[in-house]
Amino acid sequence: MPRPGQLKEVQGDRFSDRIALGVLTRAFPPELVDEVVAECGRTEERRRLLPARVVMYFVLAMCLFSGQGYEEVGRLLTQGLERERRWSKTWRVPTSGAIGRARLRLGAQPVKALFARVCRPVAVPATPGAWFRGLRLVSVDGTTFDLPDTEANAAFFGRPGTGRGQGRSAYPQARAAALVECGTHAVFAADVAPLAVDETVLARRLFPSLTRGMLLLADRGFLGFDLWRAAAATGSDLLWRVRSNAVLPVVTALPDGSYLSEIVAARDKNRRADPAPVRVIEYTLGPPGEGTVYRLVTTLLDPAAAPATELATLYAERWEIETTLDEIKTHLGGPRFVLRSQHPDGAEQEIFAFLLVHHALRDLMHQAAQLEREDPDRMSFIRTLRVVRRQTTSQAGLSPLPAHPGADADPA
Numbered sequence: 001m002p003r004p005g006q007l008k009e010v011q012g013d014r015f016s017d018r019i020a021l022g023v024l025t026r027a028f029p030p031e032l033v034d035e036v037v038a039e040c041g042r043t044e045e046r047r048r049l050l051p052a053r054v055v056m057y058f059v060l061a062m063c064l065f066s067g068q069g070y071e072e073v074g075r076l077l078t079q080g081l082e083r084e085r086r087w088s089k090t091w092r093v094p095t096s097g098a099i100g101r102a103r104l105r106l107g108a109q110p111v112k113a114l115f116a117r118v119c120r121p122v123a124v125p126a127t128p129g130a131w132f133r134g135l136r137l138v139s140v141d142g143t144t145f146d147l148p149d150t151e152a153n154a155a156f157f158g159r160p161g162t163g164r165g166q167g168r169s170a171y172p173q174a175r176a177a178a179l180v181e182c183g184t185h186a187v188f189a190a191d192v193a194p195l196a197v198d199e200t201v202l203a204r205r206l207f208p209s210l211t212r213g214m215l216l217l218a219d220r221g222f223l224g225f226d227l228w229r230a231a232a233a234t235g236s237d238l239l240w241r242v243r244s245n246a247v248l249p250v251v252t253a254l255p256d257g258s259y260l261s262e263i264v265a266a267r268d269k270n271r272r273a274d275p276a277p278v279r280v281i282e283y284t285l286g287p288p289g290e291g292t293v294y295r296l297v298t299t300l301l302d303p304a305a306a307p308a309t310e311l312a313t314l315y316a317e318r319w320e321i322e323t324t325l326d327e328i329k330t331h332l333g334g335p336r337f338v339l340r341s342q343h344p345d346g347a348e349q350e351i352f353a354f355l356l357v358h359h360a361l362r363d364l365m366h367q368a369a370q371l372e373r374e375d376p377d378r379m380s381f382i383r384t385l386r387v388v389r390r391q392t393t394s395q396a397g398l399s400p401l402p403a404h405p406g407a408d409a410d411p412a
Helices: 023-027 030-039 052-064 070-084 096-106 109-118 151-157 199-209 225-232 308-332 344-372 381-394
Strands: 006-009 089-092 135-146 173-181 186-194 214-218 237-241 259-263 276-285 292-298
Touching (some): 030 052, 052 070, 052 096, 109 344, 151 173, 173 308, 173 344, 225 237, 225 276, 308 344
Parallel strands (some): 214 237
Antiparallel strands (some): 006 089, 173 186, 276 292
16 A cells, blocks of 8 residues: 555556646647647656656646645645556655756746747627727736745845835735736736836737737826837727826817827927827716816727727726736735745746636636626636636546656656
8 A cells, every 4th residue: 555645556657647637738738738848848858757748737736726835736636546546556746846846947938838829818709898899808917926035036036115114025026917808807918027127118028919909908007108109009909097197288179078189208298299199088986076087098089989988987997907916816826925936937937827827717717608698707716716626636537748658757
């Protein structure tokens, strides 16, 4: 009988060949993982207990079961195999040290490449809340991730100030920016950088993922002439909030209460050379005399095609990206969420793994909503996460790696 932490293994058939991850292997098929691993040059000539393609799945699993230790994640993934009694010789769950070394060998690039291959908007024309007059609603925003307090993380990513003259924050932080499909909460573009990199710089790196037929929503921290021009050049339409002190002269008043204006680069604010035409919508939310004034600018210049009242109502959809980030950091990551990676490359690997797991869950929720003819926003992310976690630990038998009888395992 195997000791605790061990499984019996059929001759020539190892756990690394039989690991099953339920929704994750469905969202990221083994054949695709193999391709990405090979493209990134992580294919290994010798057999290991934790080959690169299995480590890819393990990294995803550690994000699905955030808060659990490395070895506990391994045990959770073997429960189904233990119940089926499919093993005849001993195989030990890898140690935390072995798993950590395997993650370092894998690096961040294969996980980022898998994200680029898979993560796309998922809404279909019939998806409720995903469209405005034929335009796919998407939003951009930034966030930060707390990291373990190691010299490597602090040196690469940096720390925020406390803001109260008490020195630096307890945790280094990585900055991230993302593009999210508002109707489904699917993250379809993201980038990670040191804290000193402004979120508008990261956002600009994401713009190649924008296409004609999208309507990009953004908060007032993003509006700048160069960034606006770069986003509009993708062919997507824009609806961004603007700061109250922005200079937006009335060029033409429109019958719905909006007006045509123009924005210019700060260096040209006097000459107003090469302006970008915009339409401005102004409205107040809250009690008379006490409400908050909102000013929106948009590339949708025709009030008949996009009435001001509809755009003012539509802007609230921008908050869907805030909900998405909360799902990733609070619900998937857990309370007082801090990444587990001690090194910068591992932190980037982990962030993109969280994004991949979230995308798999949201894609599953969208498909379930289609079957029930429901709005995906009406489905509970927390309940879905619980169901997927239970299902993952009950499955076994799907192989992400063909078996190689007689190969010797390397304990990494």
